[in-house]
Amino acid sequence: MSAAREETPLRRLARDFARSRVAVIGLAVLVLVMLAAVFAQVVAPQDPYDLAQLDIMDSLQPPGTAGGAGWTYWLGTDDQGRDLWSAIFFGLRTSLEVGILATLIALAVGVAVGMLAAYAGGAVDGAIMRLVDIQLSFPAILIALILLALLGKGVDKVIVALAAVQWAYYARTVRGSALVERRKEYVEAARCLALPHHRIMLRHLLPNCLPPLIVVATVQVAHAIALEATLSFLGVGVPVTEPSLGMLIASGYGFMLSGNYWVALFPGVALLVVIVAINLVGDRLRDVLNPRLSH
């Protein structure tokens, strides 16, 4: 025990995390991708959502073609004349937005519901968990499909649909770990010290329930992105005019057999990189945060 350097749990986590090179690379890629997505306006030469900037005559140009507007289509263009390089960044933004927002909403709902179930126990718990069971026993893709058929297209609707299929995972996870943590003596100690309930829940229980949640959440972000891509592929995802990566692939899907490989390939690769990076990070977090494997 070195007295000099103060070791916070976060720092310990970071140190453990950094021990896996692959995971660090994954994280680096992820950060880069996020930055690129956030600053898509800056990184991308073209705003693919601005129809005035598109020219149908520039459609399906192979990578490296010089475009009409004075820049080069490094990754070619799609059938709308969208610069793929730009479209991928904007698509990334949509995909990440969908993935992250859906996850955050689901997380918020799930945590609230799960904590309530764990802390209240009894009939409340029973009712909530039945609901979760029902939700979980029904495949996400079906629910999302039906929901989206119902809600119509739109980024916001996809987010709602994904959040609606994901919240139950968090609720179950939170409840599970909250039940375990609740039995631990430190919670008893807090109760013994007559600390208020909300304080025990938020300050003592919740932070200790977070590790499994973080793992689930990272994996679920990846899942959400992939699911959104699939839904878009099936024709019920985001609108064509604001393509996510999934939508780009889906529209590129039509070009797979034709010579215009780049339309499907590059967005596919981008999606793959993002999901793999997230999964790598999630996997590493799982290892690091799992107390049973930590020694």
Next chain:
Amino acid sequence: MIVFILRRLTQSAVVIAAMAVLVFTGIFAIGNPIDVLISPEADEVERAAAIARLGLDQPMHVQFARFVESAVGGDLGTSFVHGVPALGLVLQRFPATLELALAAMLLAVLLGIPLGLWAGLKPDSVAGRVIMTGSILGFSLPTFWVGMMLIMAFAVQLGWLPAGGRGQTASLFGVQWSFLTRDGLAHLILPAINLATFKLSLVIRLARAGTREVALQDYVKFARAKGLSPARVVGVHILKNIMIPVVTVLGLELGSVIAFSVVTESVFAWPGMGKLLIESILQLDRPVVVAYLLLTVLLFVVINLVVDLIYSMLDPRIRLGGGRA
């Protein structure tokens, strides 16, 4: 056990009821099927006649009541599009999907468990790392993309396997199956692999995590201390323990495999329920969608029951403990 089964059944009844209401109202809200179904040249009289024929002139609660009434009698309505009983339509497609799902599951289990065991026993070996990397990839790749790549590679470029469809079928128990004929089997391979990819990764991960955990347990060390061969330690002591989580998850996953076959069936033109569902949703063929979902829910109920039974066979603590699971 009785309690257990009863509880499951009650739950399932609730699920089915809830699902019926949700789906019915949901699909009701999407749009008017007449807009899609009827010939645009039809005049108003014709429209009204068609609406009346389909029973769409009634208010929703009446339609729902009618639906429930006949559903109790086993009739889930007549397909708007195909004009045949919806349930029959779905059931007819069911074997194809079931065959595909089972083939995928089989692949996932038969490959996934040994690979996962290996990766769990030797987490730091090259093979272990390769398996894990592979499983992350398999976890990450969207199904439709993989499917298309498979077609590109094996059907178009190499020409080894057919690109889609179900091929020749043969009859067994009065149902048509592909795997009984050479041609059918050839058609089954790619879609099965496609559908299995994700589950395979999942099984590998589960098996690996389970193995790593179980391998640390005292009883494994005790088994070795008894002088047992590594084969028995791994094949009996570890395997039987990791099968418990694997079976639980797989049971749930069989459901989602059936659901996810929607994607694979679209890509491979596999004439299963999933494809029917997508088409029916797009055509607002309400009775078929409802029939599909209800059948799926029912299927889950059955699968869950079976899984629980297997589960209790594997885990004596549940079988003999008599407690609530």
Next chain:
Amino acid sequence: MTQPLLRVENLQTHFATRAGTVKAVDGVSFDLRRGEILGLVGESGSGKSVTGQSILGLVDPPGRIAGGRVLFDGEDLVTAGEKRLRAIRGRRIAMIFQDPMMTLNPVLSVETQMVEAVLAHDKVGRAEARRRSRDALGRVGIASPEERLAAYPHQFSGGMRQRVAIAIALLHSPDLILADEPTTALDVTIQAQILFEVQTLCRDTGTALLWVTHDLAVVSALADRVAVMYAGRIVETGPIADVIQAPRHPYTRGLLDSVPSRNRRGVPLRSIPGMTPSVLDLPKGCAFQPRCGRADAACAVMPELPENGHAWRCWHPHDADARGAAA
């Protein structure tokens, strides 16, 4: 003097961890004769379990035996191949673990777990294997062994489970049983029952016993000789009565003095100051010196453990007659 059944010579078992090499066992040597009971005591983390597992080659990676010899009936088990070890495990040397909840596989019936142990070494029929298992259960005092064979571990209480483990250990009438704290998790009345069975069995069969525990009281009642471990080394060893009556190493003495029942009621206990050191950064020389009232510059060099009856590893041992206040 005949050759000892088990001779451990300068055994070293190291764990390569991220934080550095953990020398969990660092030069342990002792002998065990046939029919003898040796108690191995020490505080948590002192390396008792690792010592026991090293003897049978059961240390899992990242651990490995870094040096030393384990001579069992003259044969070095450290260099023996896995196949040879497997032939010895369970047949000539049996092992019992601490937690009776965890040593039996929860998903296999007791019968499976016993029969497989028989079949691992003897080519006999299932019926015969079953008969032997049933007899073994009977011997450890389990009533109606026939029915109990079909049961699963969770249907037994903790004490019963430990008996099953002992029965498994006895299946092949081994020459040596390594018992790693088999009663620590049990209640006193149950512990007494187990100790009673073990004692009877050893006396009847002449099996040697290495009894690992942190409980001096158990050792004092059961063992012939005792070895006290501290930070991966044996610091004192000798016949049980000698060690208890006249502990020479300050650590042994501190340990004995810490036992509440050896102190007068109500007066403060004479405890050992400080805390158990991390195996990762042990001081040079005597590992006990930071907590030792008698330490001086000499202690920077590791004292040797002489090889005879009552031996200790200390530059400044206590006098043989200067007993503590426990009398």
Next chain:
Amino acid sequence: MTRPILAVSGLSKRFERKLDVVERFARRLGASVDDSVLHAVSGVDLAVAEGEVVGLVGESGCGKSTLGRMVAGLLTPSDGSIQWRGTDLRDLPPAGRHEANLKIQMVFQDPMASLNPRLRVADIIGEAPVVHGLVPRREAAEAVAEMMRTVGLDPGYMRRYPHQFSGGQRQRIGIARALAVKPDFLVCDESVAALDVSIQAQIINLFMRLREELRLTYLFISHDLGVVQHISDRTAIMYLGRIVELAPTPELFAAPNHPYARALLDEAPRVTLEKRRFAPIRGEIPSPLNPPAGCPFHPRCPHAMPRCSQERPDLREVAPARWSACHLNDTL
């Protein structure tokens, strides 16, 4: 004896599990499911005088912790009452009960699990007094430092996390946390059981020192007879949810009255010079789900008579200040 600081009478705790709708239905179909009632603690009477240390011993599952947790207010009794300084807790107004609850604190067994791994030591110790307004927030750090010194910890470690401490130090943190709200009464549930002997001795010494310095009263729960013998003034022995014997410690250890107490004391290993032949009592503790009728110990008791299986002996004063629940005392 002066007026006890804490007295419980007829205290019981039952853990009940009722059948739900489905199970009731299943039972109609012939499934063997039943309501189950687990009698963890049954009708315990115990009074603790101010400044006294009462040891509570017994084997695993006999209800020690449950009793301790009821006293500490973590569990609601199913029956019986708890009197704090002469008033039934149930009769107190909420504020008074709150105060009484704070006055009874608990020290737990597992030095790791009993500390929230995500809080700094300063927060672990300082949270409750600040929340309850015992210490102004500004002075919290000073109060924590004071508390840490009291239990023998270096206040410089205040900003560390629990995992950075050894087991003994963690246990001290746990004690400091309990002491921070200025309790009068400590329930120590196996507070030294998880510690190594040498560390255990330090903590026992700490408890004894605190008792003197802070005039604390203890309910000291342990299954280690040696520890209880050393620390407590009176000792209660529990079996299957009941106190079977209660007596001043020296007398109890010198001459146990109840057959179970005798067996327990006999079989507890102690450091001796000669090897021992073990002659244990047979059998195991029955399940508290269906405790035997009559004297709970009778199935294992070497002196059991027919009466023991029918009639439950009361805890009676068999000699001055010595209480025992055994029919043998009648026949003497």
Next chain:
Amino acid sequence: ATLTIGTSAEPSSLDPHYHNLGPNTRARKHVFKSLVGFDAKMRLQPELAESWRAVDDTTWEFKLRRDVKFHDGSPFTAQDVVYTVCRIPNVANSPSSFTVYTKGIAAIEMPDPHTLVIKTAKPYPLLPAELATFGIISAKAAGGEQVTFDKAGCKADSWPTSQAFNDGTLMVGTGPFKHKEYVKGGRQVLERNPDYWGPKPAWDTVVFRPITSDGPRVAALLAGDVDMIETPPVQDMERLKGTPSVTLAQAQSARVIYLALGVQDTPPTITGTDGKNPLKDPRVREALSLAVDRDAIVKRVMQGVAEPANQFLPAGFFGNNPDVKVHTDAAKAKKLLEEAGYPKGFQLTLGTPNDRYINDDKVAQAVAQMFTRIGVQTKVDATTANVFFSKRNKQEYSVFLAGWQADSGEMSSPLKALVATPIKDKGYGTTNYTSWSDPEFDGMLETALATVDDAQREKLLQAAVKRAMDATIIVPLHYEVTVWAMKKGLSYEPRADQYTLAAKVVPAQP
């Protein structure tokens, strides 16, 4: 020899009268012939009727072929036609039946078994064309030999169910192929009818396999699973053209893809105009039409597999007016907008389905680009057909993209449906969701529809087209071109009606 065809859609039923839908008709045409047929250019040709003539304005006489036998060997007679017409309104659950085409019939007489006299209530020039839409089933097989026609509703003990067709029992027709096997979603197998009265097909067996996803359908052809496919996606044209083992056949279709401009008083999807509807101003409508670069759409979005459209039907179809032209002139468009008082343009949402027509949503996006370029900032609301049609039919779009296929192959069909003022019970304006109403145009159309003389009718229709196009209510974009791709060694005469007819697929002459 066996011919395997990958189709882009599956019939919803084998019942020829169940659902008036392309794939159903395609399937029907193999087994059940109709009285009148279309040739590849969608001109009427005799089928089961040898000849026909208008006796007077409301009376038609059809002479039936005498050498026709049903698949069960029984002869084809006029009674079968009567029975078919009677059965059409009596198909249970039919979501979209053929009654539109039989409604005009007021009475049927059978002077002899091979002559039919059909009377209409009004002059009805379209009758022969409409008789081409449905197949004739066997009255004998369905037990309807005694059924007689009655305008108020024919009488029969029972009408055949769709199920009886799906399971093959009633699949008794007069077509070149006999029904053999049908696995819903899997395949439909037909075998040659050796007694077919027309030219014998080249194939012993024909297998139709629905492969509804584009990519897999092409892949199936490339992989050799099927011999021929319908409508390969336009994206893959290049590749298919470059594949030596594949030949293509393509034909202009009778389907026009158009934009409809709504003139509602309050525009549902236009903003930035203070609630006014700019589309009510003809200049604005013209500007939008001028903004559209049809060549770019055809070349880029449709990969050349389409024909720029200037009216509702391509040249060569009955009623096409060669004088009608459209132009592209962005500069003029901007000027017109300015004149109309919208120098800054306005905001518009363009509705389109995304799974109904070839590249429909992509075309809409291209149009949106073009509109945006002249200052009308356009968003695209692309939804699945079901949602789109529901919204469109409720007039929730100011401008939408849709397509119209003239089943009868003549101009009256689009004019009646898309431009005429809606009159509910007469079937006028059934797809006019623009609120447009032009009484003068309606009058022109009505006259045309009552003129039995073809030459005269064509003139009238051409005048009506001109009037409709001048109003710029419908902005035609392109005519779809239907493509078939098949193995080298096969040839197919491309059909304007888009049907894939196995009988017309022939091994190429060496």
